[in-house]
Amino acid sequence: MPSSHSRSAARRALAAVAAAIFGLSLLLAPSTAHAAPAGLPDPEVEREVARDLRIPWGVAFLPSGDALVSERDTAQVLRVSPSGTVDVVGTVPGVAPGGQGGLMGLALSPDFATDRYVYAFLTSATDNRIVRMEYRFGRLGPPEVIxxxxERGPGHNGGGIAFGPDGMLYAGTGDAGQPAIAQDPDNPAGKILRMTPDGEPAPGNPDPSSVIYTIGHRNVQGLGWDSRNRFWVSEFGQDTWDELNLVRAGGNYGWPEVEGAAGDPRFIDPLWQRSPAEATPSGLAIVDDVIYIAGLRGQRLWRIPINRHGVGAGEDFFVGEYGRLRTVVPAPGGGLWLTTSNHDQLGTPRPGDDRILHIGL
Known part of the structure; x- marks a missing residue:
């Protein structure tokens, strides 16, 4: 099999020829062959951090450099060191895994040094919800629902959470398999939510009495901010286009009326899109204004540079080498942590799955 370096060189050459002939932007081109951002080395797997995990989903780094990692179906939270030591620090009560639901995103409080709060997005027997737990002396305390x-469903439960530069908690939710509710301005499913650390509507929300920040989403799991504090999310499409969206407060992102860029003034178009076979994007990380997206069905890591026009052409890495890729996060010492998701219902586990990989950039 050709190396990722040789594949990348071929893509760069092909993209350069295409640009010279056509002089067109590749912003939304459907091809997988793209030019790499100038000066960036190819991502490489430097080492395997941990193995034999069960659908690792959320990853939140502690001040020590260790990470808390949630397992979707076991409801366990693990402490994983950069050297690969894995310890169970708690099992979250009230999690009712099933389909694509379970224990999903994790985030540390902006005031973790004093309040010791770890936030989690989880599926219960009746709904999806956000809880917080104190983490003290290497153990998680009982969850407090905030x-x-x-809505919960067999799929499209969202599950990504992150604290923004403003200290507010953002959450991506899915339509729970009921597309119409994504356009319901009073239903938190199929939305991006913005709330205070106590779960109240955040100051400056479009509706001061609501946590709903944007509407019209099918399934949002990846969230991140660039150097200008602009907010980006990855979103699962249905049959045609998966999306990378730049978020604007009060925006309507079109689902289920449109999928991908439609040019309809009622809706905000994505800045980048790919077919589900190439993407099915879950986790999202931003390092030095370059976006990295982990692909489940696409079984690859996408690299998409942010530029003055929005985003540049994407390039894919590790295609099919590690199976389904779920979560990607910036690592404190540099590079990325990337998790596989081969034990989920659509995956084919390999020896050692699931695993956490350290990616050098």
Whole structure:
């Protein structure tokens, strides 16, 4: 099999010829052959951090450099060191895994040094909800529900959470398999939510009485901010286009009326899109204004540079080498942590799955 370096060189050459002939932007081109951002080396797997995990989903780094990692179906939270030591620090009660639901995103409080709060997005027997737990002396305390009532379903449960530069908690939710509710301005499913650390509507929200920040989403799991504090999310499409969206407060992103860029003034178009076979994007990380997206069905890591026009052409890495890729996060010492998701219902586990990989950039 050709190396990722040789594949990347071929893509760069092909993209350069295409640009010279056509002089067109590759922003939304459907081809997988693209020019790499100038000066960036290819991502490489430097080492395997941990193995034999069960659908690792959320990853939140502690001040020590260790990470808390959630397992979707076991409801366990693991502490994983950069050297590969894995310890169970708690099993979250009230998680009812099933389909694509379970224990999903994790985030540390902006005031973790003093309040010791770890936030989690989880599926219960009746809904999706957000809880927080104290983490002290290497153990998680009981969960406190701060927001509940998000529709649950066998799929499209969202699950990504992150604290933004403004100190507010953002959450991506899915339509729970009921597309119409993504356009319901009073239903938190199929939305991006913005709330205070206590679960109340955040100051400056489009509706001061609501946590709903944007509407019209099918399934949002990856969230991140660039150097200008602009907010980006990855979103699962249905049959045609998966999306990378730049988020604007109060925006309507079109689902289920449109999928991908439609040029309809009622909706905000994505800045980058790919077919589900190439993407099915879950986790998203931003390092030095370059976006990295982990692909489940696409079984690859996408690299998409942010530029003055929005984003540049994407390039893919590790295609099919590690199976389904779920979560990607910046690592404190540099590079990325990337998790596989081969034990989920659509995956084919390999010896050692699931695993966490350290990616050098």
């Amino acid at each position: 927001f509940f009532g998000i």
